Amino acid sequence: MNDVDRFARAAASAFPSYGHLTGHRRGELLRAIAGRLEANGEAIIESARQETSLGLPRLQGELARTCNQLRMFAALIEEGSWVSARIDHGKVDVRSMLRPIGPVAVFGASNFPLAFSVAGGDTASALAAGCPVIVKAHPAHPRTSALAGQAIAEVVPEGVFGLLFEEGYEAGIELVKHPLIKAVGFTGSLRGGRALMDAAASRAEPIPVFAEMGSINPVFILPRAMQERGAEIAAGLHTSVTLGVGQFCTNPGLVLTTGNEEFAGELATRIAATPAATMLTPAIAGAYRAGVESFASIANRRAFVDGEGGAALFTTNAENFLAHPELMHENFGPSTLVVECDSRARMIEIARALEGQLTVTIHAAEGEIDEYRDLLEILETKAGRIVFNGYPTGVEVVPAMVHGGPYPATSDGRSTSVGTRAIERFARPVAWQNAPDAVLPDELKESNPLGILRMVDGHIKPG
C-alpha cells in the first residue's frame, strides 16, 4: 500500500463523519487553520522566499490572502445558505440540498506557494464543502508545503487531510485515477491540466477535474481611450506585465490596439528599463526564454532585457497575428505582444478568434463602449472576468469573483477557483422524499433551525 492508496483510504473513511459536521464546526476548523498559518507565518514566509525567489512583501500579502480565503469560506458555511436548500410540500414531499462529493485531490501551483497551494483556495473550498483533501505538493516548494500541511493536519480530524511529496507525473496520475477520489482541483499548465483531465475521463468512473490552466488575458484599447491616456495605459500595462516577473495566470500577454506609436514607444521604454529577475524555477526560466525566442521568429521584438526573466515586448500587425496561432499561446513570464489592428473590424475578428481566457480587459473613454457593444458580446463568451479600464493581474478574494473561463483557460468554464462559488465544485445535490423530519439534515427540517435562506414551494424565503 503506497502513500496514494493509504491517503485515499483514510480520506474515504473520514468522509462520512467529516462530511456530516455542522457548518459551524467546519468553519471553526478553517479558522483554526488560518490561525496556525499566521502563528507560524514567519517560518512559512521565509521558507517560501528561499524556495520561490518571490519577495517578502508579495509573500506576506499571499499569506494574508490565504488566511482571508479560509475565513471567507468559514463565514460562508457558518451562515449556511450556500447549500441551496429547497423544499416542496405537496402530495409528495421533496427536499434537497448540496452535499459534499467525497475525497478531493488538489494539485498546488508553482507560482502561488501559499494561496493556490497546500492550504490554498482549492483546499479551503473542498474542506468547507465537507470533503477530505489529498494535496500533491508542488516539487518547487516542498518545505513550504510541509509547513502549510502541518497547519492543516494539526487541526482537522484524522484522515481528512493528506499531503503527498512524490515527485513526477506518475504519482499525480495515480492519485487522479484512484477509485476513492471523487474530484480534482489543479492550478498549472495546460499540458499538465489536460493530462489530468484525460486521466479522469478515462476512469471506469469518470470524475470532474477543475483545472485552472492560465491564459493570455487580452487587453483591448479602444481608439479614444488610447488618444486620451495612451501613456498612462502603457505605464499601467507595464506594471501588470512585469509584476512578480510576469508569473501570474492573469498576466496580460496580448494587447489589441488600432495602432499608436507613442503608446508602443512608451511601453518599449518601460519594458527595456525593467531589471531582469530570478524566476520561480530553472525550468520556468528556460521555457520563458524559449518562448521569447519563438515569438521573436514570428513577431517584431521591440524591446528585450537580457538575463533570467528579462522582460520582452513584441509587436505585430493583425494579419500576421491571425496567420500564426502560436502567438496565442501563453508564454509564462514578463512578456507581452501588441497587435496593431488596421480597423475596428479587425479587432472584432481577433476577438472572435480568441480561445477561452480567464480575463479580458477593455480600455474605453467615456461613452466609447457604446460603440463596441458587439465586441463586448463576443468577449463575454470568451472569458470568466471582464475588466474595465484596469489591468487583469490582482484577483480580489470576494464572493462575486470569477477566476475561471472557457477552455483552455480552465477545464470547465462553468466553475471558478476563487470566490465563494468555488465551493460548488465539490458538492452535489441530494433529495429526500417523504423523509421523517428527524432523519432530515438540519438545513431541510421544517422548522429551519439554522435560519438559512431556502426556496420553499418555489419561493425564496430568507432565514
Next chain:
Amino acid sequence: MNDVDRFARAAASAFPSYGHLTGHRRGELLRAIAGRLEANGEAIIESARQETSLGLPRLQGELARTCNQLRMFAALIEEGSWVSARIDHGKVDVRSMLRPIGPVAVFGASNFPLAFSVAGGDTASALAAGCPVIVKAHPAHPRTSALAGQAIAEVVPEGVFGLLFEEGYEAGIELVKHPLIKAVGFTGSLRGGRALMDAAASRAEPIPVFAEMGSINPVFILPRAMQERGAEIAAGLHTSVTLGVGQFCTNPGLVLTTGNEEFAGELATRIAATPAATMLTPAIAGAYRAGVESFASIANRRAFVDGEGGAALFTTNAENFLAHPELMHENFGPSTLVVECDSRARMIEIARALEGQLTVTIHAAEGEIDEYRDLLEILETKAGRIVFNGYPTGVEVVPAMVHGGPYPATSDGRSTSVGTRAIERFARPVAWQNAPDAVLPDELKESNPLGILRMVDGHIKPG
C-alpha cells in the same frame, strides 16, 4: 455542409441575441411552446401512441408534464434570481452572474417520447438558460419528434432550435464533436451515454456532457417494516416494477430484505399475474428478454410471464449477489431481484458495494430508521434521491427534485435533469470588474431594476 454543421452554425449565430433576451421574453417563448404543444395535443398524443405502444392516459399525463416543465422554467427565469447575482463593492467593484454556455446538443430518450425528448426537460432548461438547442430525434418516435419540434420552431427565433433526424451513432458523435456545440444533454443507456462522454472528453475543447443513464434503484426493506406491512410493500413494489412495462429509469430492479417468505410469495403471485405487454421497440424487448435469461442463469427465477415484456421476479442470497456483479446491471423492463440478507451487516455490505444510483428507497417502521443511521450515511453517497416508505417511480416536477446521481446513474453526479437546478447545467459565471453601470446586465445594475435576490458584499438581499 450537412445538417449537423448547418444547425450548429445557425445556433452559434443566434446565440448572442437569444442569450441576451430578457428572462421575461424567454419565459414568454417557453409558455408559447407549451401552448402550441397543448393546441396540437391530440395529434401529438396519437402519434406517440402509435410509435411507442404507451397507453393514452400515460401519454396525456406525459404531455401535461412536458408543458408543466416548460412553464416551471418560464416562471423561474421570469422571476430572475436563478442567475445567482453577486455584487462586491470595494476598492475594486466586482459583479458576477450566470450566463448561458452556448449551443447545446440534446439527445431524446426512447421511453419518454415527450417529457425527455424534443421539447422535454433538457431542451426546456437549455432554452431557459439562453442556449440555442439542437435535438437529435430518437429514431423510435420520429413523427412525434417532428410535431414537438414544430411547436418549438414556430415560436423561437431563427437558428435557436434545430432538429436532426439522421439515424445511427455517427450523426450523434458528429454533433457532440462539433466545435460550436458547448454542452450536451442525454437520456438513454449507459453504453450510449458513455460513448458521448468519451467523444466530448476527446475534443480539442472538451465540453460537459449531462447524461442520465439509468440505474437499478435499490429498495431496502428494514425488518420491522417488513413485519408490519410486508404484503402492502409487495403490492406497491409490484405496481412500481411493472408500471409502463418497467420502462422507467427509476424502475426498482433490486430489493434488499432480511428475508421474508410471505413477502416474496406475495410479490411472486402478483408478478406471475401481470399481463405481458408490448415494449417501446423490438430492440428493447430483445434486450430485456436476454437480460431475463442472463439473470435466470445466476439467480432463482421465482416468477416469470412468457411473451414480450413479461414481468419477472428473481431471488437470491447476499453471498451469490455479491459474487456476481452482473446482477447489479440494469435490465430495462418489468423485472426485479430480491436479495435476502442473512444479517444487518450483509445489508450494509451490499449498500457499500452499490454503484451510483438515481434513487434509493428505504422502508422503515416508526423509529426503525434510527437503528440504521449508518445505512443512511452510505446511501446518501450512492444516490441523487432517497425515498422513504414509497417507490422510486414517479419523478415529481418540482423545484427541489433531484433526478441525477453518481456515475453510472449519470455522467456527472453534480447535476440533475429534473427540477429547476437543471438550468445550472447550461450556464457559467461571468464577472464584470469596475464596469460602468450602463454596460452591466440589468441583473447587476446598482439599482436592481429586476428586483431579484442578490448577494451584496457577502450578504443575501431579497429583491
